[in-house]
Amino acid sequence: MLWNAPSVERLVEAFRRLPGIGKRSAERLALHVLSAPAEEAEAFSRAVVEARSRVSQCSVCLNLTEENPCAICSDARRDQRIICIVEHPSGAMAIERGGMYRGVYHVLHGVLNPLEGIGPEELRIDRLLKRLEGGAVDEVILATNATSEGETTSLYLSRQIAKFGIAVTRIAHGVPMGGGLEYADEATLAHAMQGRTRL
Amino acid sequence: MLWNAPSVERLVEAFRRLPGIGKRSAERLALHVLSAPAEEAEAFSRAVVEARSRVSQCSVCLNLTEENPCAICSDARRDQRIICIVEHPSGAMAIERGGMYRGVYHVLHGVLNPLEGIGPEELRIDRLLKRLEGGAVDEVILATNATSEGETTSLYLSRQIAKFGIAVTRIAHGVPMGGGLEYADEATLAHAMQGRTRL
Helix, strand or coil, rough: CCCHHHHHHHHHHHHCEEEEECCCHHEEEEEHHHCCCCCHHHHHHHHHHHHHCEEEEEECCCCCCCCCCCCCCCCCCCCCEEEEEECHHHHHHHHHCCCCCCCCEEEEECCEHHHCEEECCCCCHHHHHHHCCCCCEEEECCCCCCCHHHHHHHHHHHHHHHHCCCCCEECCCCCCCCCCHHCCCCCHHHHHCCCCCCC | CHHHHHHHHHHHHHHHHHHHCCCCHHHHHHCCCCCCCHHHHHHHHHHHHHHHHHHHECCCCCCCCCCCCCCCCCCCCCCCEEEEEEHHHHHHHHHHHHHCCEEEECCCHHHEEHHHHHHHCCCCHHHHHHHHHHCCCCCEEEEECHHHHHHHHHHHHEEEEEEECEEEEEEECCCCCCCHHHHHHHHHHHHHHHHCCCC
């Protein structure tokens, strides 16, 4: 069978390592690549290596970028006095899509998770704290995810950052805009209820 | 922004070309590849090219394989007198997972679709008909998908094959209508194979 061929096994495994790709999906993607013209497979392969070799972490905010510092860090119109902390580059991407935020970012590339051996050193929290020295920052917005690890990380960071006398805020969590109450899960609804604001 | 970088644009586009991958998914997969260690991206890239270069079509049944003829065509325990015709390698894979079928396959790599210019020549129907010459085949099972193109293709093939005086059967419609073979569970597929009807 094709799946037993070592090169095909490696390809399926490579696809399975991608986020959100299960066994069946990996097999489907592998079959597509194997059925496609050889040039298409080569172009795909090249795109992966080229992008990965050109993209690295911004030396200021650790976001992924082709230039260093990244386009956001080097944009004079962005407010360098406000730093929004996100877990992953995808978080910064999502906020940028919103188009409202004018400050800059700091990407942790993870969350604190003692069980998996991920502590402040693995997240290079010292890099973040170094950015906060010297009084050039007014506010840090914590935008880690609303998971237990994300909350723990935010709590830890808020304590570290408070030492600098900088304002620390947490993004609001609640019912998505435009979405009916019936589509929000219970945890979100409970949180939205607790976090209600006076009009 | 990272998405504007040409190498990243090409990577997202490469992912979007895969089946079932939309813009958001492609961006998510690209971000994963870009965040991963460079060696992982290189291993992924290599897996694609290596598998694609080693896999080609079986000269007998046109299924994808690393050896030629493929493991199924060269298996003496398989009944070479029964040929099951599928649209894509994924269909043969799905039937093999069922584990009930003991015959061999023929892969069309598509369906008749006059609007898209896909006729008998594009599907290399002559290759199939050549296999049927000489009286070594007792039965052809049509297992194209239950779509209008799949039905049209089956009808066309049944007429062509009838000329050889070979029994032509169609797998039972236990496979959900409008759905591809690869989405059917194993029990359904095994049942559909057993309940095939003479055309």
